[in-house]
Amino acid sequence: MDKKIVLLGPPGSGKGTQAEMMEDELGFVRLSTGDLLREAVRNQTELGKQAKVFMDSGGLVPNELVIGLMKEKIDGLKGGFILDGFPRTVQQAEFLDDIMELDAAVNLDVDDDELVSRLTKRRSCPQCNAVYHLLYKPPQKEGVCDKCSSALYQRSDDTEETVRQRLKVYRDNTFPLIEYYRKKGKLVDIEGEGDIRDIFQRIKSSL
Numbered sequence: 001m002d003k004k005i006v007l008l009g010p011p012g013s014g015k016g017t018q019a020e021m022m023e024d025e026l027g028f029v030r031l032s033t034g035d036l037l038r039e040a041v042r043n044q045t046e047l048g049k050q051a052k053v054f055m056d057s058g059g060l061v062p063n064e065l066v067i068g069l070m071k072e073k074i075d076g077l078k079g080g081f082i083l084d085g086f087p088r089t090v091q092q093a094e095f096l097d098d099i100m101e102l103d104a105a106v107n108l109d110v111d112d113d114e115l116v117s118r119l120t121k122r123r124s125c126p127q128c129n130a131v132y133h134l135l136y137k138p139p140q141k142e143g144v145c146d147k148c149s150s151a152l153y154q155r156s157d158d159t160e161e162t163v164r165q166r167l168k169v170y171r172d173n174t175f176p177l178i179e180y181y182r183k184k185g186k187l188v189d190i191e192g193e194g195d196i197r198d199i200f201q202r203i204k205s206s207l
């Protein structure tokens with residue numbers, strides 16, 4: 001698909017899960033700021049060292065760092081893509097508007113209590129970034145990624161306390177983007193609760 005899509009939604013709303021399916025089944029290129037930042041932290045790059053302290057506390061990494069990272073990545077993209085976790089502030093959205101015309105901002109809507117339960121039982125692959133859930137989407141073999149056989153891990157920001165802080169940060173900084181994109185006529189609201197494949201079908205039919 002040759003569309004430029006932004007995925008919006010609170011932590012745990014399923015952005016990564018749906019972006020992974022859109023990449024595998026619809027041929028989108030997926031750029032996740034969270035995955036890129038975690039990779040920088042693992043590789044102990046200068047960006048990673050600066051970002052870690054904000055990520056561990058559940059806060060946002062400063063705009064100038066994230067915009068610099070995304071500018072470099074977006075410049076190299078051709079064809080359709082999904083941005084997962086970017087933009088997260090009005091300043092980041094304005095940066096994006098200055099460099100391209102988006103086709104849609106897909107917003108996943110999920111209740112707060114459901115988000116906490118999803119995130120505290122999430123397991124992630126450090127190698128290919130596949131996402132699992134101990135109950136809703138368990139790997140075939142416990143603790144092992146179905147796709148690349150790497151050992152799964154629990155993200156350090158997936159503790160209940162940090163998740164609640166991330167939800168607050170989302171409400172203060174990212175929630176206003178729903179109105180931002182609605183006013184531009186780009187917003188697509190998707191019910192983000194229920195079966196993972198049903199949600200994927202809803203997104204697919206809306207594009």
Ligand code: AP5
Binds near residue numbers: 194
């Ligand atoms: P990031 O990695 O982007 O985290 P997030 O937005 O908090 O989102 P998550 O990855 O936690 O959740 P998700 O919506 O992708 O849900 P998932 O599909 O995994 O960012 C991490 C940090 O990096 C931020 O806190 C910030 O510090 C920094 N950062 C990133 N971008 C930034 C930016 N632009 N500016 C500044 N700082 C930035 O699903 C969650 C769980 O639920 C999984 O276990 C999954 O299997 C399960 N699940 C999914 N769908 C369903 C369903 N329908 N039913 C049941 N379970 C489901």
